[in-house]
């Protein structure tokens with residue numbers, strides 16, 4: 001559905017996107033992540049046919065984004081970061097207008113306007129001026145706009161930015177419902193959302209792709225964050241003994257809790273040392289009330305990648 005080859009974008013001599021290549025298969029939901037200024041919005045604008053690249057190529061539904069941007073726009077529902085809504089229009093009027101621009105007409109236009117208003121929860125405010133809507137409601141209108149012409153590909157730039165938690169969940173459920181008919185590329189800073197809905201993640205940093213994999217594989221590859229949380233009562237050599245176990249990098253004593261010692265045992269990647277810790281505790285006659293593995297989160301992956309200056313990986 002999306003094929004990007006060596007895509008580069010320079011703004012006034014500054015490189016915002018630096019030779020990225022990736023693909024998105026039909027039916028996938030792909031999270032596009034990266035720190036502020038990484039180049040996400042720039043890439044999404046190019047893929048939606050709103051801005052030409054400096055060099056490289058991008059195909060969307062088989063159409064070249066630069067040479068054939070009209071066909072690209074028909075196939076893409078793009079929700080920009082800062083939605084350029086016409087603030088002096090009323091919600092329904094605006095969506096009607098946008099649908100018309102995208103080639104809908106007659107009954108189909110009226111039906112789709114009603115459908116996307118329901119889907120995005122703006123039916124109640126359909127007669128309000130967009131200027132008077134809250135930020136979250138404007139986001140919903142922008143999403144309705146992206147969906148109105150039933151595009152096979154949705155490119156959503158921070159679609160849940162500014163929404164309340166209920167609405168964030170609503171958008172998440174909506175995206176999961178849409179996955180049968182749509183392919184989705186979405187950028188967001190809400191990583192729990194990505195873990196829940198994305199099949200794959202593309203991480204970009206300084207305009208280059210740093211990682212591209214399933215959320216699960218990315219977490220498994222992470223070295224820094226694997227740990228075991230331990231609450232026990234024991235003798236003076238607990239830390240020393242724990243650090244002797246093979247696979248342990250460091251045992252860190254934290255604030256005690258209700259008379260129990262709390263220890264965070266940092267572990268080499270892909271080591272499960274829970275049994276070894278229990279055996280040790282039994283031998284040493286420590287009392288254990290809590291022992292569990294802390295798996296790294298996507299947030300850990302993000303922070304590690306954002307901090308690293310490793311060369312980009314091929315995708």
Ligand SMILES: Nc1ncnc2c1ncn2[C@@H]1O[C@H](COP(=O)(O)OP(=O)(O)OP(=O)(O)O)[C@@H](O)[C@H]1O
Pocket residue numbers: 011012015016034035036037038039040041042043081
């Ligand atoms: N119109 C523009 N003119 C000049 N520079 C720009 C323009 N738009 C973006 N940039 C620069 O290009 C780089 C990438 O910006 P971009 O908006 O793509 O980042 P982003 O990943 O979307 O960040 P954020 O998470 O903050 O939305 C930044 O350094 C930004 O300052």
Ligand SMILES: [Mg+2]
Pocket residue numbers: 040041042081157
């Ligand atoms: Mg952005």
